[in-house]
Amino acid sequence: MAIAPPTIASLQSQGVPGFFVTCSNPLCQQSTPIDFETLSLDPATPLPEIEKKRSFVCPACGSKQVSTLPDWRADWVEG
Numbered sequence: 001m002a003i004a005p006p007t008i009a010s011l012q013s014q015g016v017p018g019f020f021v022t023c024s025n026p027l028c029q030q031s032t033p034i035d036f037e038t039l040s041l042d043p044a045t046p047l048p049e050i051e052k053k054r055s056f057v058c059p060a061c062g063s064k065q066v067s068t069l070p071d072w073r074a075d076w077v078e079g
């Protein structure tokens with residue numbers, strides 16, 4: 001049985017403000033943080049679907065092969 005991927009809403013409820021788009025080029029691996037709010041996607045969108053609904057281009061090498069990872073900044077506090 002497959003484990004359901006986390007959705008935007010479930011991540012936000014855990015205090016995750018966004019995600020990292022990481023370049024899949026092994027020689028590049030540029031990583032860029034993006035807030036969920038800036039994408040204006042349905043909160044029910046599973047995280048792996050984001051890269052299908054929005055096309056990301058690596059700012060460093062121009063690759064469109066990217067992966068998305070939750071931005072676990074849960075311990076961060078605003079100063």
Ligand SMILES: [Zn+2]
Binds near residue numbers: 023060063
């Ligand atoms: Zn890249």
